[in-house]
Amino acid sequence: MKWFLFIIFITLFSGCSTKNTPYSAKKAKLHKIQKQQTNKKTPYKPKSKNYITTALYKEYKKWYKTPYKYGGCNTNGVDCSSLIQNIYKDAFNIKIPRTTKEQAKIGHKVSKSSMKEGDLVFFKTGYNSRHAGIIIERGKFIHTSTKYGVVISHINNPYWKSKYWQARRILP
Numbered sequence: 001m002k003w004f005l006f007i008i009f010i011t012l013f014s015g016c017s018t019k020n021t022p023y024s025a026k027k028a029k030l031h032k033i034q035k036q037q038t039n040k041k042t043p044y045k046p047k048s049k050n051y052i053t054t055a056l057y058k059e060y061k062k063w064y065k066t067p068y069k070y071g072g073c074n075t076n077g078v079d080c081s082s083l084i085q086n087i088y089k090d091a092f093n094i095k096i097p098r099t100t101k102e103q104a105k106i107g108h109k110v111s112k113s114s115m116k117e118g119d120l121v122f123f124k125t126g127y128n129s130r131h132a133g134i135i136i137e138r139g140k141f142i143h144t145s146t147k148y149g150v151v152i153s154h155i156n157n158p159y160w161k162s163k164y165w166q167a168r169r170i171l172p
Contacts (some may be wrong), residue, residue, distance in 0.1 A: 039097060052117040052171060055091040056136045062086070063142075063150040080132045083144050087134060091119075094170065100130045107170035112155075119170040121155065123163040130165070 003090070062075070063086075069077025081100045088094045097103050104122050115121065115135050123131045133143030136152060144150045153160060 051118065053137060055132060056087070056142065058121070059087045059091045060136065060142050060150070060152065062090075063144075065149045065151075066144070067149045068144045068146045078144055078150065080144050083142070083150060084132055084134055087142070088170070089167060092171065096170065100132045103132060104130065104166065104168065107168040110167045110169045112164065112167060115155075115167045116169075118169075120168045121169065122165045122167070123160060124165045125163055131163070 013093050037085065043100050056069055063083060066083075067077050068079065070079050071082075072078045072084040073125065078086070081098060081103055084103060085098055088096050096106060100122065103120060108121070110119060117135055117137060119135045121133050121135055121141050123133075125131045131143065133141035133153070135141050135155075139155050141155060142152055145153070155161065155164065
């Protein structure tokens with residue numbers, strides 16, 4: 001009799017549920033990112049309408065949410081130095097070196113307080129690793145994030161502020 005009650009109990013409480021279980025937060029976030037990637041609508045609009053800013057936003061729209069890929073150089077995946085190289089070539093018809101190490105030597109150094117649209121900004125992200133981006137507007141820069149792909153971040157974000165290394169001007 002005990003076994004019979006036990007089997008009925010197990011059968012009642014171990015059956016399939018017909019309720020739909022909600023997506024986990026991670027799956028929902030991934031779904032949202034994938035939807036944004038297909039829409040490719042950029043969340044930023046320029047405040048300034050000068051030639052450099054306009055050209056940079058046009059390029060940003062092409063690259064927006066392109067995933068990070070070390071050594072990548074196209075919209076299937078791109079790293080920070082290749083992104084800069086491609087944007088400068090397409091927006092300004094200027095050829096610059098491929099690596100962050102070489103890019104950090106071109107143009108002339110400018111202070112953090114005098115950075116403007118088109119300046120390259122460099123960060124020391126590790127003992128021997130560097131990251132780079134392009135200033136698009138006051139305090140904002142285009143770069144490729146390992147987590148979010150090509151995005152715009154603010155230079156005064158605590159992470160970037162602590163990693164800032166230098167800025168270089170190539171454009172007049």
